[in-house]
Amino acid sequence: MPSEAVLCSDCLLHMPLTHFSQHAFDNPMARLFWGLFPVERAAALFFYEPNTQMANMIHAMKYYDRSDVAENMGVLVARSFMADGFFDGIDAIVPVPLSKDRLRQRGYNQSECIASGVSQVTRIPVCKKVLGRKTFAGSQTHLNVYQRRENVEQAFHLQDAVSLSGHHLLLVDDVVTTGSTIAACGRLLQQIPDVRISVLALGLSKS
Numbered sequence: 001m002p003s004e005a006v007l008c009s010d011c012l013l014h015m016p017l018t019h020f021s022q023h024a025f026d027n028p029m030a031r032l033f034w035g036l037f038p039v040e041r042a043a044a045l046f047f048y049e050p051n052t053q054m055a056n057m058i059h060a061m062k063y064y065d066r067s068d069v070a071e072n073m074g075v076l077v078a079r080s081f082m083a084d085g086f087f088d089g090i091d092a093i094v095p096v097p098l099s100k101d102r103l104r105q106r107g108y109n110q111s112e113c114i115a116s117g118v119s120q121v122t123r124i125p126v127c128k129k130v131l132g133r134k135t136f137a138g139s140q141t142h143l144n145v146y147q148r149r150e151n152v153e154q155a156f157h158l159q160d161a162v163s164l165s166g167h168h169l170l171l172v173d174d175v176v177t178t179g180s181t182i183a184a185c186g187r188l189l190q191q192i193p194d195v196r197i198s199v200l201a202l203g204l205s206k207s
Helices: 009-014 028-033 053-063 067-082 100-106 110-122 145-152 180-189
Strands: 042-048 092-095 131-133 156-158 168-176 196-205
Touching: 028 042, 028 180, 028 196, 042 053, 042 067, 042 168, 053 067, 053 110, 053 168, 053 196, 067 110, 067 196, 092 110, 110 168, 131 180, 156 180, 168 180, 180 196
Parallel strands: 042 196, 092 168, 168 196
Antiparallel strands: 131 156
């Protein structure tokens, strides 16, 4: 059964949509990464705010074993962005990884589930082994932008990227706040020869 939270066209009517996929080269989310790493396109489906229906949905997929919500939201965002050509030319989807400890606690990586939903619609393959996470330094919820950057700067590493030379990769995460996690991953992916990088998230935090 599909989750009650998604997979209906009416769901979009109740979301604070960003419409960033219509101008994916220059929007508030894309600008977060300017000067940090070259980004081709960047878009989030909705604006994220605490204590809202969207926040409850993100909380459910991360802390209440609702991997189905994450996957179904991946389907929804892919269907929404397809008409704007957001996925044109993208060769592979790279989800932001979890540490082994956090993956063991949660049982799944919500970013992988979102990526899986996107792949169902776009037929773009998901590459789960490109990035790894070395450590989990605790929640970043209450950190400022500088603390977040320091917290994640050395957290990730490249694992298996030899075959991705010359590819256009789509980094996928659930919610972007300061962009620190995506920027850390993006800088690593830049080490792949002739790589291009785009970014997709479900939510962009207004804070």
